Amino acid sequence: MRVLTEIRWHGRGGQGAKTAALLLADVAFNLGKYVQGFPEYGPERMGAPITAYDRISDKPIRVHSNIYEPDFVVVVDETLLHTVDVTRGLKKEGAILINTQKTKEEILPLLHGYEGEVRIINARKVCMETLGKYFPNTPMLAAIVKVSGIMEEEVFLREMETSLKHKFAKKPEVLEGNMKALKLALQEVQ
Amino acid sequence: MVQSKKERMSGNEAVAHAIKQINPDVMPAFPITPSTEIPQFVSNMIANGEIDTEFIPVESEHSSMSAAIGAEAAGARTLTATSSCGLAFMWEVLYVAASNRLPIMMEVVNRALSGPININAEHSDSMGARDSGWLQIYAENNQEVYDNTIQAYRIAEHADVKLPIMICQDGFITSHAVENIELLPTNAVKDFVGTYEPEHYLLKEDETMAIGPYAISPYCMEAKRAQAQGMINAKKVILQVAEEFEKLSGRKYGFYEGYELDDADFVLVAIGSVCGTIKDAIDELRSKGKKVGLLKVRVFRPFPGEEFAKALKTAKAIAIMDRCEGYNANGGPLGAELTTALYKEKAQAEVVNIIYGLSGRDVKTEDICRVYEKLEKLSQGTDEFGPYPYLGLRSNESADRI
Numbered sequence: 258m259r260v261l262t263e264i265r266w267h268g269r270g271g272q273g274a275k276t277a278a279l280l281l282a283d284v285a286f287n288l289g290k291y292v293q294g295f296p297e298y299g300p301e302r303m304g305a306p307i308t309a310y311d312r313i314s315d316k317p318i319r320v321h322s323n324i325y326e327p328d329f330v331v332v333v334d335e336t337l338l339h340t341v342d343v344t345r346g347l348k349k350e351g352a353i354l355i356n357t358q359k360t361k362e363e364i365l366p367l368l369h370g371y372e373g374e375v376r377i378i379n380a381r382k383v384c385m386e387t388l389g390k391y392f393p394n395t396p397m398l399a400a401i402v403k404v405s406g407i408m409e410e411e412v413f414l415r416e417m418e419t420s421l422k423h424k425f426a427k428k429p430e431v432l433e434g435n436m437k438a439l440k441l442a443l444q445e446v447q
Numbered sequence: 448m449v450q451s452k453k454e455r456m457s458g459n460e461a462v463a464h465a466i467k468q469i470n471p472d473v474m475p476a477f478p479i480t481p482s483t484e485i486p487q488f489v490s491n492m493i494a495n496g497e498i499d500t501e502f503i504p505v506e507s508e509h510s511s512m513s514a515a516i517g518a519e520a521a522g523a524r525t526l527t528a529t530s531s532c533g534l535a536f537m538w539e540v541l542y543v544a545a546s547n548r549l550p551i552m553m554e555v556v557n558r559a560l561s562g563p564i565n566i567n568a569e570h571s572d573s574m575g576a577r578d579s580g581w582l583q584i585y586a587e588n589n590q591e592v593y594d595n596t597i598q599a600y601r602i603a604e605h606a607d608v609k610l611p612i613m614i615c616q617d618g619f620i621t622s623h624a625v626e627n628i629e630l631l632p633t634n635a636v637k638d639f640v641g642t643y644e645p646e647h648y649l650l651k652e653d654e655t656m657a658i659g660p661y662a663i664s665p666y667c668m669e670a671k672r673a674q675a676q677g678m679i680n681a682k683k684v685i686l687q688v689a690e691e692f693e694k695l696s697g698r699k700y701g702f703y704e705g706y707e708l709d710d711a712d713f714v715l716v717a718i719g720s721v722c723g724t725i726k727d728a729i730d731e732l733r734s735k736g737k738k739v740g741l742l743k744v745r746v747f748r749p750f751p752g753e754e755f756a757k758a759l760k761t762a763k764a765i766a767i768m769d770r771c772e773g774y775n776a777n778g779g780p781l782g783a784e785l786t787t788a789l790y791k792e793k794a795q796a797e798v799v800n801i802i803y804g805l806s807g808r809d810v811k812t813e814d815i816c817r818v819y820e821k822l823e824k825l826s827q828g829t830d831e832f833g834p835y836p837y838l839g840l841r842s843n844e845s846a847d848r849i
Contacts, residue, residue, distance in 0.1 A: 282625050286455040295624035298481075298566060298807075317627070319723035321588075321620050322811045 262407055263324045264311040267343050268333035271303040273394030277333070278309035280398055284416045285313040288408055293318045306341055313407055329405050332356060333380075333393050338364070344371040354404050354446070356380040356393050361447065376404045378446045387437040395435055396442035403446050410443055448697050451629035458621035461589040461628055462528075462554050462614070463488035465596035467498055468636035471552070472523035472643075475503035475514035479533035480566050481618040482556035486528055512537040512544065519549040520658045522648030524600065528554035530618060534572045535560055538579070544611045545580025546674055547658055550603035551611040553581070554596070557719070557770075558618035559806045567807020568618040570718065570771040574780045580674060582612040582681055583748035587704075587722045590628050591745075592616040594698055597631070600640050601688045607680040613748075617720040617770075619807065631696060639695055678749045685746055702751035704743040705758060707733060711740025713822040714759060714796075716785060717768040718744045721803070721810050728815035739819045744781065752788025759789065764797040764826040766818050768838075770804040778802075778835075797825045801849065803838035814839055817849055 264281070268274025275296040282294030293312040299305070310324045328351040332343050335357040344353060352374035357364055361377055368375065378400045380393040388395070402413045417439055418432075425431040456464065462485050466474075476486035492498050503518075505511045511527050519525040529537065534555060544551050559569035573583060582603060586592035595614045603612040616622055631639075647656055662670055682702075689700040704722075707729050708714065715725055722743040732739045742758055759765055767786070769779020777783065782800025789798060801818065804810050818838065821831045833847030840848045 279625050282455065286627065291627050292455055293624055293626050295619070298619050298623070319588075320727045320812060321617075321624075321720040321723045323809050325811065 259328065260316060261312060261314040261318075262329070262405060263327045264313075264329045264331065264401065264405065265324050265327040265347075266309040266311075266331045266333065267337050267341055268307055268309070268394075269303075269337070270305045270307050272333050273392060274307055274331075274333045275309045277331075277394035277398045278311050280394075280420075281311050281401065282313070283420060284402075284413060285311075285407065287416050287420070288412065290314060291316060291318050297323060306337055327351065329354065329401060331397055331401050333397055335359070335364070338367040342369065344368050347371060347373065349373040352376055352404050354378065354397070354401055356397055358382070376400070376446055378442060380442070383438055383441045383445055387441055388434045395438045396445070399439040399442035400446045403443050414439060449632055449635045449695060451631055451696065454628050454630050455625055456589060456628055457484075457623055457625050458586075458589040458592050458616045459484040459556065459623065460488060461593040462596055462616075463492070464630060465593050465636070466500075466526065467492050468631070468633045469597070469600070469640050470498045470637075471500055471526050473501045473503065473515070473518035473525045474527060475505050475511040475518065475525075476527050477505050477508050477511045477529070477533065479508070479530050481558060481622045482528045482530040482533070482554060484622070485554050485556070508533040508536040509540060512540040515551045515553075516540060516544050516547065516549055519544070519551045520547065520649050522645050522650045524604075524643040526552040526554065528556070530556045531558035531560055531566070531572045534576060538576065541576055541579040541581060541611075543659060546670070548609040548674065548677065549611055550600065550609055552596070552599045552603060553611065553613050555613045555615045556618045556622045557615055565806040566618070568620050568720070568770070569805050569807070570615075570769070573613055573615050574771040576613070577748060577780060580610060580678070581748060582608075582610055582678070584612065584614055584685075584746055585718045585744065586614070586616045586621065587720055587743060588621055589616075589624070589626050590698075592621065593628060593630070594692065594696065594700065597636055597639060598688050598692050598700070600643070601691075602681060602684050604643060604645070605680075605684045606646070608677050608684050610674075610677045610681065615719075620720040629696075635695060639692070681749050682751060700745060702744075702746045702754050703758065704741075704745060706741040706743065708740040708742055708758060710738060712738040712763040712826065713819050714740045714742055714762040714765045715768055715815070715818065716742045716744065716755070716759070716765060716781065718747065718781060719770065721768065721770070724810055724812055725815050728812040728819070731812065732816060732819055737819065737823070747781070750784055750788075752784060753792065755785055756788040756792035756794055759796065760792060760794055762794075762796045764822040765789070765799070766822055767798065767800045769800060769802050772802055772805060776835075797822075799825065799832045799836060801832070801836045801838050808839050810839060814849070821849065
């Protein structure tokens with residue numbers, strides 16, 4: 258197990274990549290880790306490419322720079338594969354997780370010869386089956402927990418339930434959908 | 448010492464939490480990124496009935512500072528928050544707040560001034576206001592900005608000081624980054640900060656007074672000298688408050704933090720979030736036997752030049768890092784002031800002033816290691832910095848690119 262795990266998120270403005278990065282930091286904090294969750298801000302607007310980062314560590318984190326050699330990369334929107342060099346600096350011992358409706362074979366040519374592990378998930382399918390709306394950040398959060406192995410799946414689900422219960426105290430139906438989405442996502446990662 | 452509670456929150460949330468614990472009387476504010484979240488969080492707390500601070504929405508930053516001056520002069524403990532051009536728009540009235548000896552607290556989330564238009568971290572906003580008569584304290588991370596906020600009123604309102612105070616943190620890098628933090632219990636914060644009991648104020652029934660009248664030449668210079676004394680006295684008060692805060696929290700503060708400084712030959716002097724990155728670089732270089740260190744500036748106004756220079760006296764080469772372009776063909780504000788202080792202390796070190804991190808330009812540990820490498824060469828007589836060094840510049844046109 259790594260002392261420090263570094264994750265880079267690529268998404269588009271409005272998809273919740275920043276929220277997912279902050280949620281992951283939240284869950285890791287609840288498990289007693291040192292965390293850093295932060296977005297990289299540009300001229301933000303709906304649909305523009307955005308980057309967010311997580312550092313999760315057993316030791317206090319002092320560095321305040323972006324992450325250039327991540328252990329894991331999460332791509333929330335596959336159209337970014339054509340415009341953003343998402344595997345840049347990604348460690349080959351690590352993995353890239355991509356939200357796509359395509360197969361791995363179709364995705365591989367877009368990854369500039371990345372030698373590490375490639376994982377995919379159809380987050381749209383997970384969302385539509387559980388939430389009825391496309392909020393890809395929820396399934397992507399569960400999927401990266403599985404891919405990175407930074408925490409046990411049961412522990413993650415338990416922590417998420419507590420935190421979502423608190424967040425949606427007045428909307429229990431939202432809690433149920435989100436928990437279903439997280440559980441299904443854990444199964445759907447390929 | 449009281450038990451702190453482990454939490455995680457962004458720098459802006461940390462500030463808002465401290466404000467909630469202090470529960471000041473009045474907060475006039477106008478939104479500007481990246482400080483916007485602070486008044487947003489505070490107004491939520493007010494709407495939820497968690498605190499009874501009077502929130503005054505205004506039409507501009509000039510108005511927010513004017514309203515803060517009015518409230519503080521009336522006798523209310525007052526704060527506001529701003530960034531960048533918002534701070535620049537307050538310029539005229541910043542001097543009015545200081546010269547009327549009104550201990551307003553302002554949360555400054557440091558960000559570049561235009562142009563080109565940019566919202567990211569830079570110190571040009573508060574550095575531009577460095578001679579306005581405000582105290583200025585800077586933070587490396589969310590913990591420090593929280594702790595500095597709790598100490599702020601104790602310093603600013605002290606009878607020997609009576610000056611407004613800026614509590615600064617780096618835009619986005621700490622304001623929007625969620626990190627671990629330790630929070631003090633609210634009753635301990637309230638006891639530490641205490642109630643505000645100004646000696647003179649407009650709403651005092653048995654005392655009539657004027658605020659901000661014209662001063663003719665035979666009186667004006669004396670008023671300014673008296674104001675300068677408040678800034679001089681602040682040095683003593685800042686240390687007293689820090690000492691009391693350490694007893695409460697176990698966390699130690701002073702004018703600066705030295706990291707591996709005592710025996711360091713090659714020293715970086717810097718302000719804000721970059722200092723965490725520098726500490727990581729130092730650990731890496733120390734493991735290779737390099738005698739490198741950091742002097743992290745916490746207090747910039749008053750400027751503790753003598754204390755900084757004494758701490759740097761045995762260094763062989765010093766790089767003074769400015770996250771602000773002075774546009775004076777001579778270097779940044781920290782570079783200029785610290786070099787003067789080193790001269791007075793008869794320091795023998797080679798000194799270089801480096802501009803870095805403008806408009807949010809990221810700084811990596813490798814960048815810092817490069818600076819230390821060149822500092823070592825400088826101490827041996829080889830100057831690879833050039834006359835006007837910029838760290839992390841992409842353009843090949845500058846010969847001074849590090």
